[in-house]
Amino acid sequence: MGRCDPFVPLSAVVAQDYLLEAPSRSVIRGNAALFRCEVPSFVGDLVHVTAWQEETTGHHYYPNDDHGSKPACTGHHYYPNDDW
Template sequence: MTTATAFVTKERRSGAAMRTAVAVLLLAAACAGARLAAVLQGPVFLQEPPHRADFSNSTGVVLPCSAHGNPAPALRWQTGDGAPALEVAGLRSVLPNGSLLLAPFSPRQFRPDVHTAAYHCVASNSVGTAVSRRVAVRAAVAKQQYEAQVYDEYVVAGNTAVFRCHVPAFVRDHVTVTGWLRARSQRITPDVSAGK
């Protein structure tokens, strides 16, 4: 902390000298206050995770997070509901730079609470806490077996029945239904020109 002191050696001071002494004292006090304000700073994100992160189980994903402040903020991760995102051996860990690593995994290691979840990065120091935007992560599991289902629909004779192809949630966004099979041999495809 800087201390400003003014010494007046003559009993008789001119008006200009007094104004100069007051201005110097005010300037010194302002500089000391500015330095003090620069010493403490709450966390500010330098890099936040994206809003969404889709990835493959064969690649994994790194969710970046970095922040600055004074004192230097500590980084941690939490789930979308605010619970700590603790390390899950071989699947989820925080890197030394504060980023969250969702490591590559085998299909049998898929965990919805890790691989289809929401996370926030949290930066904290003695001045305050900053919470990043929410990032929704979703892993697509390559080479995982799945089966689309069509369920029976009941309809009154003469009316139209609508059949839906039910695809499991973990692959739904990566699958496009391009046609139907009747009795495993007759292919039924949409007629785009007729709007069907």
């Protein structure tokens, strides 16, 4: 007969790809724009947006207290009208 071991709790880890997106928005020149990073709900508690990268130029945007930008905290990036 086999030996009966005590219950051992296991934690499963599943590898699942995900994509963070900031959908395109149309903004009239001179107006402000707010971009929101859409994080899948199953990783929302684990992911923090720390910077934004412009796809066409590769320019990185980091939190900037001068304009109230808070991407590291909220996943949003605010472009005031003087950034356009």
